[in-house]
Amino acid sequence: MKVRTRLAPSPTGDPHVGTAYQALFGYVWAKVNNGEFVLRIEDTDRERSTNASEKAILESLKWIGITWDEGPDVGGPYGPYRQSDRLSIYKEHIDQLIAEGHAYPCFCTKQRLDEVRKKLVEEKAANRGYDRKCRDLSPEDATKRIAAGESYVVRMKIPLEGECSFTDLLRGEIVKDWASIDDQVIMKADGFPTYHLAVVVDDHLMEISHIIRGEEWINSVPKHVLLYQFFGWEPPVYCHLPLLRNPDKSKLSKRKNPTSVNYYRKAGYLPEALLNYLGMMGWHMPDNSEKFSVEEMINGFNLTDISLGSPVFDRTKLKWLNARYIREDNSPEQLAAKLQGWALNPEYIQKVTEVVASRLETLSDWGYFTAMFFSDTVPVTEELLAVKNLESPEVLELLQVTVWKLEKLRTWNSETISALLSEVADIFELKLKALTGPLYGAICGSKVAPPLFTSMEVLGSDLCRTRIIAAMNVLGGLSGKKLKKLEKKYRT
RNA sequence: GGCCCCAUCGUCCAAUGGUAAGGACACCGGCCUUUCACGCCGGCAAUACGGGUUCGAUCCCCGUUGGGGUCACCA
Numbered sequence: 001m002k003v004r005t006r007l008a009p010s011p012t013g014d015p016h017v018g019t020a021y022q023a024l025f026g027y028v029w030a031k032v033n034n035g036e037f038v039l040r041i042e043d044t045d046r047e048r049s050t051n052a053s054e055k056a057i058l059e060s061l062k063w064i065g066i067t068w069d070e071g072p073d074v075g076g077p078y079g080p081y082r083q084s085d086r087l088s089i090y091k092e093h094i095d096q097l098i099a100e101g102h103a104y105p106c107f108c109t110k111q112r113l114d115e116v117r118k119k120l121v122e123e124k125a126a127n128r129g130y131d132r133k134c135r136d137l138s139p140e141d142a143t144k145r146i147a148a149g150e151s152y153v154v155r156m157k158i159p160l161e162g163e164c165s166f167t168d169l170l171r172g173e174i175v176k177d178w179a180s181i182d183d184q185v186i187m188k189a190d191g192f193p194t195y196h197l198a199v200v201v202d203d204h205l206m207e208i209s210h211i212i213r214g215e216e217w218i219n220s221v222p223k224h225v226l227l228y229q230f231f232g233w234e235p236p237v238y239c240h241l242p243l244l245r246n247p248d249k250s251k252l253s254k255r256k257n258p259t260s261v262n263y264y265r266k267a268g269y270l271p272e273a274l275l276n277y278l279g280m281m282g283w284h285m286p287d288n289s290e291k292f293s294v295e296e297m298i299n300g301f302n303l304t305d306i307s308l309g310s311p312v313f314d315r316t317k318l319k320w321l322n323a324r325y326i327r328e329d330n331s332p333e334q335l336a337a338k339l340q341g342w343a344l345n346p347e348y349i350q351k352v353t354e355v356v357a358s359r360l361e362t363l364s365d366w367g368y369f370t371a372m373f374f375s376d377t378v379p380v381t382e383e384l385l386a387v388k389n390l391e392s393p394e395v396l397e398l399l400q401v402t403v404w405k406l407e408k409l410r411t412w413n414s415e416t417i418s419a420l421l422s423e424v425a426d427i428f429e430l431k432l433k434a435l436t437g438p439l440y441g442a443i444c445g446s447k448v449a450p451p452l453f454t455s456m457e458v459l460g461s462d463l464c465r466t467r468i469i470a471a472m473n474v475l476g477g478l479s480g481k482k483l484k485k486l487e488k489k490y491r492t
Numbered sequence: 493g494g495c496c497c498c499a500u501c502g503u504c505c506a507a508u509g510g511u512a513a514g515g516a517c518a519c520c521g522g523c524c525u526u527u528c529a530c531g532c533c534g535g536c537a538a539u540a541c542g543g544g545u546u547c548g549a550u551c552c553c554c555g556u557u558g559g560g561g562u563c564a565c566c567a
Contacts, residue, residue, distance in 0.1 A: 008567090009567090010566080044566090047566085048566070113564085113565085117564090121493085125493090125494085127495090128494080128563065129563070153565050168497090171498090174496070176495070176496065177495075180494070180496090185564080185565050189565055194564090194565070194566085195567050196567095199567090214561095215498090215560085215561065216561055217562095217567090218496065218562080219497090219562045240497085242498080243561075245560080247502095247503080250559090250560075251560070280505070280516095281504075284504090288505070288514095288515065290516060307505080308497080310497095310498070310560065311504065312502095312504075314503050316517065317503070317517045319517095320516085320517055320518090321517090327529095
C-alpha cells in the first residue's frame with residue numbers, strides 16, 4: 001500500500017506549534033515509506049477562516065523546514081486542496097447519504113438546541129446531545145419545508161444502540177457506545193460541510209493511508225468510521241499523537257505558553273532546533289541521541305514507537321537545544337548570515353531606525369535605544385506596570401482584554417493599534433494613558449522608550465502579545481475564575 | 493457530570509518478568525577561566541496507590557487515585 005499522510009490545518013489563527021508537531025510526524029512517516037505528504041486546508045468554517053491565516057501557516061511550515069508533495073500552492077493529482085474549493089464534491093456525497101437514508105435534514109433552530117442542551121445539563125443527563133427531533137420527519141415533509149425556504153442542516157443517523165469499535169495504531173482497540181454519540185451535523189445551514197464529513201470524504205478521495213493527528217480527535221472517530229461504512233469505503237489507519245502540554249499539563253495554550261511558530265521565529269530560534277525539539281516529544285532516536293536532523297529521524301523512525309504520555313513543551317530545554325545548534329553547527333560567518341536573515345537586514349534596521357532616529361545624539365546611541373527590537377523578553381518590573389489609582393488586578397484585566405483584542409487585529413500597524421488601544425481604554429472608562437503606561441513597561445521594559453504604537457508595529461504581533469502576557473505574570477497573572485468572568489464580559 | 497485516553501526523577505526520553513532503575517534539561521557543588529558562557533567532574537531526584545498473576549513484578553491483569561481530552565451549524 002502506498003503511504004500517504006496529510007496535514008489538515010484550519011486557517012483560523014496563528015500557525016500553532018502543535019500543527020508543526022503533527023506535520024513533522026506525518027511528513028517523516030511518509031518519507032520513511034517513500035510515500036507522499038499532503039497539505040490540505042480545512043476552511044469549512046466561514047466565520048473564522050482567513051486567507052491571512054492560511055498564508056501564515058504555509059509560510060511557517062516552510063520556515064521550519066516541512067515541505068509537501070501536494071497542496072493548495074503546489075497542486076497535485078488529488079486537488080483541489082482547499083476544502084472551500086471542493087463544495088460540489090461534498091454536496092454530492094451529502095445528497096447520497098440523504099437518498100440512502102443515512103442522513104436527514106434538521107430544521108431545529110439554534111435557540112431550540114440551546115434550550116434542549118441547557119435542560120439536559122440541568123437534569124444532569126448522561127447523554128447531552130441532540131434529541132433527534134427531526135430524525136423521523138417524513139422525506140416529503142422535509143422536501144416541502146426546504147422548498148419553502150426554511151433553513152436547515154443535515155445530520156447523520158447514528159445507530160441508537162450497540163457499540164462502535166476501531167483501532168488506533170498506538171492504543172489498540174477503542175470501543176464506544178453509539179448511545180453516547182448524537183446525530184452529528186454534516187452540513188451546516190450555509191451549505192458548507194462540517195469537518196466530520198469533509199475530512200472523511202477528502203481523506204478517502206485523496207487516498208490517505210494514515211491519519212496522523214492530535215489525540216483530541218479520538219472521540220470523533222466512531223462518527224468517521226460510520227461515514228466510511230455508509231459510503232462503503234475502507235477507513236485509513238488511525239494514529240493519534242499525544243497532545244503537547246503546558247507546564248501545568250493542560251493542553252498547550254497561548255495563554256500559558258507561546259504557541260505561535262512565528263513567535264519562536266521572531267524570538268530567534270533556529271527552525272532546525274525547533275523541529276528537532278518537536279521530534280523528541282513522544283519519540284526518541286534508536287540510539288537515544290537528542291540532537292538529530294529530520295533526515296536522521298527518517299532513518300530511525302517508526303510510527304509505532306511513539307509513546308503516549310503527553311509531553312510538556314519545555315521552553316528551557318528547547319533553548320538548550322537551540323544553543324547547541326548555534327554553537328555546534330555554525331561558524332561565526334554562518335551565524336552572521338543567519339542574524340541577517342533574522343533581523344539584521346536593511347529593511348528591519350531601517351524600520352527600527354525610523355522609530356528611534358529623533359532620539360539619537362550620536363550614532364552610537366542606536367544600540368541602546370533599539371535593544372528592545374532585537375530581544376525576546378524585556379526586563380519588566382511591577383513598578384514599570386503601575387498605573388496611578390489602579391490596583392494591579394485591574395491592570396491585569398486591562399492587559400488581558402488588550403491581548404484578546406490584539407489577537408484579532410487583522411491589520412497590524414500603528415493606526416489600527418492606536419485605535420484598538422483607545423477602544424480598550426473606553427471599555428474600561430479610562431484615559432488612554434492608563435493603558436499605554438503599563439504597555440510601555442510590558443513592551444519596552446523601560447521608562448525610556450520610543451513611541452508605543454509604532455514600536456508595536458515594528459516589533460510585530462507575536463512578540464508584543466508574548467511580552468504583555470509575560471508582564472501579566474510579573475503582576476501575578478489572572479486566576480482561571482477571574483479569567484472566565486472577564487472573558488464573558490469583554491471577549492468578543 | 494457521562495464517555496474516551498494516559499501514568500518512570502520537577503521536565504523530556506530510556507530499561508528488564510530478576511537492575512545499584514540509565515541519559516538529557518533544570519537545580520546544587522567543584523574544576524577550567526580576567527568575567528560570563530561553553531566544556532569537564534560530581535551531587536540531588538522517579539517506577540502514584542491498593543489488590544492480584546508469578547519463585548520474583550516498574551514491566552502482565554483488576555480496582556482506586558491523579559492528569560488530560562471530548563460532549564458546537566469550531567476544527
